Amino acid sequence: MNPFMTLRVAMRALLRNKMRSFLTTLCIIIGVAAVIAMVAIGEGAKARVEAAFSAMGTNLLIVMPGSTRTGGVQGGSGSNQTLTWEDLRAIQTEVNTVKAAAPQLRSSAQLMSEEQNWSTSVYGTSTEYFDIRSWPPAEGSVFSQSDIEGGTKVIVLGRSVADKLFGQGSSPIGQSIRVRNIPFQVIGVLSRKGQSAMGQDYDDSAYIPYTTFRSKIQGGLVKFLSGSIMIEATASDTTAKAQREVTALLRDRHRLSDSQDDDFSIRNLAEIASAQQEGTETMTTLLAAVAAVSLLVGGIGIMNIMLVSVTERTREIGLRMAIGARRYQILLQFLVESLVLAFIGGIIGVALGVGSAKWLAAKFGWDMLIRPDVAFIAVVFSALTGVVFGLYPARKASRLDPIDALRYE
Amino acid sequence: MTEPLIHLESIVKTYVMGDVEVRALRGVDLDIDQGLIAIMGASGSGKSTLMNVIGCLDRPTSGKYLLTGQDVSKMGHNELADIRNKVIGFVFQSFQLLTRTSALENVELPLMYAGVAGRERHRRAREALERVGLGGRVHHHPNQLSGGQQQRVAIARAIVGRTRLLVADEPTGNLDSRTSVEIMALFQELWREGITIILVTHEPDIAAYASRVVVLKDGVLRSDVEQQARDARAELATLPPPEVLT
Incomplete structure (x- = not known):
């Protein structure tokens, strides 16, 4: 046969x-x-986190000035000014894994248009900043090198700020607004960037040239950069190298001996991203484990019913043997039966899993991601379950004695 | 002289049941070549065991069994399965048809194990069903057929492989007397066509249709008599016609 x-x-x-x-x-x-459903939803969550981090940029480093130390009391990050404009220039020119670097000076300020006012974060930065964050303007333009050099009073608004000051979807290019009572001209509105992974609205911010920021908003010593430096590495896999090189450069420039701690700190966004991803990965694994247990239970269910089936069909098996079935043919028949059941179950299961993942995602607003490889593995694995759990009942059937089997009531 | 179809030589079969050794056959010598042979005996006489040995469902503990000249007492599981498939056909008291399966598919079953391809299999199964008078009921399921018709399907299944030997275990045990005679008439026709039929029965009425009666007692042959078989076809004519169900 x-x-x-x-x-x-x-x-x-x-x-x-x-x-x-x-x-x-x-x-x-x-x-x-x-x-299928659990993995689809788990993967969806992972993809969402990944997307949030890629909006932020995964090859970014942020250099923060160090902390003060008075007696035993340590101030927080940025409480001491240790970064200089010369440091920034050195990072830009001397480290070849750094693609670009920009200052990021921050202050909270009240912004006023003719009609409205709004408190937001105002940043003083350079032209490169918008490239580093891959954040192009939706309207108008960002400030130019000559704006930086001239310290002109121009401002680029985040979308949320533009909406608050000039109304939803307005186009405020050329309009004048006041920042701490100093008039600025709006030259651009940035494209919508959405939320950070921690839920902060990126679009609720405004940007002016750092020279203007220094002279009009902040004051203080000209030598020190009283904010942070944002660095873009040449690629995401050179980020760690860039971090080491920048650390070495700054330690050298700040003349720190080996026994001294860094007087600055560098945050690697890729590290934060991977920590977050690990979290969602754990969740996916956990969900998959729960689901795998239910597949195991399914396999035991198959074995159970195949055993009942063998008992119930004892006479049929006896007859098949009497008319010439070999033992292995009986074994194969029962094995194929459980394989077919499990395989068909696997295929229907994939369809149902995809369907329910879609339904859950739509109902609760979750993200989901169907992975074809997971679907394939699930079908293969369920077929395997059929073979493994079908083996014992099939063997039992093939070992029956035809005479006893024919007489079985 | 050619080899007989069946040659049994001092066949012994012992079972161990718990601590007790049961000697079901205690040295049986028998040659069967052609005919409709009835094996008779009280229960416990060893007639079922003898039938199982002849049908290659069971191997003798000792002794020699030649079937068509081949020594089957030394064969393994697979070879015995092939012998059962190609040489022997079985008919059972309780028909042993697959439920929820058409008569045609039931009859095709041995051919499937013989590896006969689809079209040829259908043709031969249909032929066998026509031979037993069920040409019009090939697609009926067992539960749509009467007892006699079910046994006819079983007989069709037994002869579909062009078997030379048909082994029947109490084939009329579940049938009324008229249907029993009908089945015996069919057996007599098959016998005249050259199929050797061995039937186990405890009813002398049924044994009367055989051409030879072998009686067993306590695991040994008690008698072995050739006789003039009663003609089942002629007998049927004298019986009242079957009740017609309305």
């Missing part, structure tokens, strides 16, 4: 008992559907 006939014999046996076949398959359907 060739494999095709074995398949036909098994299919006929399955179709002869549709209800039982369906119930057996149901175990696997639920198991596989759970795997």
Whole structure:
């Protein structure tokens, strides 16, 4: 008997008992559907976090000035001014894994248009900043090198700020607003960037040339850069190298001996991103583990019903043996039966899993991501479950003695 | 002289049941070549065991069994399965048909194990069903057929592989007397066509249709008599016609 006939014999046996076949398959359907849906939602969450970080940029470093230390009391980050404009220039020119670097001076300020006013973060920065953050203007333009050199009073608004000051979807290019009572001309509105991974609205901010910021907003010593430096590495895999090189450069410039701590700190956004991703990864693994357990339960369900089926069909097995079935043909028939059930269950399960993931995602506003490789593995794994858990009942069937089997009541 | 179809030589079969050793056959010598042979005996006489040995469902503990000249007492599981598939056909008291399966598919079953391809299989199964008078019921399921018709399907299944030997275990045990005679008439036709039929029965009425009666007692042959078989076809004519179900 060739494999095709074995398949036909098994299919006929399955179709002869549709209800039982369906119930057996149901175990696997639920198991596989759970795997697919859980992984789809887990992967969706992961992709969402990834997207949030890539909006921020994964090859970014932020250099913050160090802290003060008076007696035993340490101030927070930025409480001491240790970074100089010369440091910034050195980072820009001397480290070749750094693609660009820009100052980031921050102050909170009240912004006033003719009609409205709004308190937001005003940043003093350079032209490169918008490239580093890959944040192009939606309207108008960002300030130019000559604006930096001339210290002109121009301002680029985040979308949320423009909406607050000039109304939803307005186009305020050329309008004048006051920042701490100093008039600025709006030259650009940035494209919408959305929320950070921590939920902060990137669009609620405004940007002016750092020279203007220094002379009009901040004051203080000209030598020190009283904010942070944002650095873009040449690629995301050179970020760690750039971090080491910048650290070495700054330690050298600040003349720190080996025993001294850094008087600055560097935050690597890629590290924060990977920590976050690890979190969602753990969740996905956990969900998949729960789902895998249900697949295992499905396998045991198959074994259970196949065992019942062998007992119930003892006389049929005896007859098949009497009319010439070899032992391995009986074994194969039962094995194929459980394989077919599990395989079909796997396929239906994938369909159901995709469907329910879509439904859940739509209902609760979750993200989901169907991974074809997971679907493929789930089907293969469920077929395997069928073989593994079908083996014992099939072996039991093939070991029956035809005389006893024929007499079985 | 050619080899007989069946040659049994001092066949012994012992079972161990718990601590007790049961000697079901205690040295049986028998040659069967052609005919409709009835094996008779009380329960426990060893007639079922003898039938199982002849049908290659069971191997003798000792002794020699030649079937068509081949020594089957030394064969393994797979070879015995092939012998059962190609040489022997079985008919059982309880028919042993697959439920929810058409008569045609039931009859095709041995051919599937023989590896006969689809079209040829259908043709031969249909032919066998026509031979037993069920040409019009090939797609009926067992539960749509009467007992006699079910046994006819079983007989069709037994002869579909062009077997030379048909082994029947109490084939009329579940049938009324008229249907029993009908089945015996069919067996007599098959016998005249050259199929050797061995049937186990405890009813002398049924044994009367055989051409030879072998009686067993306590695991040994008690008698072995050739006789003039009663003609089942002629007998049927004298019986009242079957009740027609309305």
